[in-house]
Amino acid sequence: MALLEATNITKTFGGLTAVNDVTLIIEKGVIASVIGPNGAGKTTFFNMLTGIYKPDKGAILFDGKSIAGTRPDQIAALGMRRTFQNIRLFDNMTVLENVLVGMHTRLHVPFWQIIASAPGVRREETKARDEARERLAYVGLDAKREELAKNLPYGDQRRLEIARALAGDPKLILLDEPTAGMNPQETDAATGLIRRLRDDLGLTVVLIEHDMRLVMAISERISVLDYGTKIAEGDAHTIRSNPRVIEAYLGKGAAGAAA
Ligand SMILES: Nc1ncnc2c1ncn2[C@@H]1O[C@H](COP(=O)(O)OP(=O)(O)OP(=O)(O)O)[C@@H](O)[C@H]1O
Structure with a gap:
């Protein structure tokens, strides 16, 4: 059984669909990443997983329990913890x-x-x-x-x-841009730490990250959001060569140029 199953979840703010019918299945013990250009819906997605927002549609199962709409402190007590893009100490x-x-x-x-x-x-x-x-x-x-x-x-x-x-x-730790603002040495140290969370402590780790070197080096599974929609999913090799991903990051026509 997967540790986390978010199925067809959607969140709108007024007229804007920040997350559109996204499904994400996270197996126990993986390191997975959610990537995408600025404003793609990554943090909104994390906010639904951790109870900050209730999805407008869709289901979220964590360790077999339905948690969509559950309070953040209750979700934390069930074993899902997170860090924030803007440090909140x-x-x-x-x-x-x-x-x-x-x-x-x-x-x-x-x-x-x-x-x-x-x-x-x-x-x-x-x-x-x-x-x-x-x-x-x-x-x-x-x-x-x-x-x-x-x-x-x-x-x-x-x-x-x-x-x-x-x-x-926790059983699952969600890291929102864990290396944002770090210098290369700090990033390397953080990469080692994230690996150890899984390898030593047996945690399942999901990260949102813009540093592609880190994402590609560390993730067994990568899901790509663009304008709130999941446009690709797979291992680093699959994602790196996916034309829709290249276009999302570099703009239309870039996939041909990159080939
Ligand atoms: N509370 C909110 N009210 C209105 N709009 C919001 C709110 N939170 C996010 N949005 C909008 O939803 C969209 C997705 O935002 P989100 O922060 O989830 O993207 P992101 O992929 O995490 O971006 P970044 O990489 O820049 O952090 C954006 O257009 C954003 O402006």
Whole structure:
């Protein structure tokens, strides 16, 4: 069974169809990418998967459960986590606190115990801190855990977003432009990290990415959106030579010129 099955989903904003009847099936354990020119509907698509928008039409099954229209926090608790195109960290919190926030869906103490600062709460807190530090160590940021998020270099902020997404022990992680704004060294490090998420942690990874070198190197399956419609799908070799994809990126007539 696929981990994620989004079937025929559509989202319109006023007169604009941002995502048009798109189907995406993600098998467990793959690294997949969704690509397409600016405004193609990629982020809107992610926003429907993660509950930020409800699709106007279509079905989304995650791990066998129907989730279209489910709240983002509930979807996160089911094991689908994401990072954002525009980094969304709590700037004035420390690196460690940012990861602890990501774990809130998993704390198992009732609200009244938190108010009363009961021993059970302290135990949970210690456990949560240990786990958060483990995630930070995994992305290489444990030594910076007491720094404010806003003071981290850009590449570290993106890694912190990944650590926070990992804090919920997800099954599926959606990365929206994980290397945007990175220099080549940071991009190489991020590529290695994304591979390890799958190879070491067994996660399923779906990314939106504009860096074609990264997409082609890392993805087993690539889906291409253009004006909200899926125009191609397949492995890197298939996508690279698809005339509709070349046209979408380079304009009409480009496919012939590129051949
Ligand atoms: N909340 C919204 N209200 C109105 N229009 C929107 C909204 N969100 C997205 N759109 C429009 O939907 C279309 C798809 O946008 P989306 O951000 O999903 O594209 P994208 O492929 O992620 O683009 P980029 O690569 O530039 O991030 C665009 O025309 C965009 O202007």
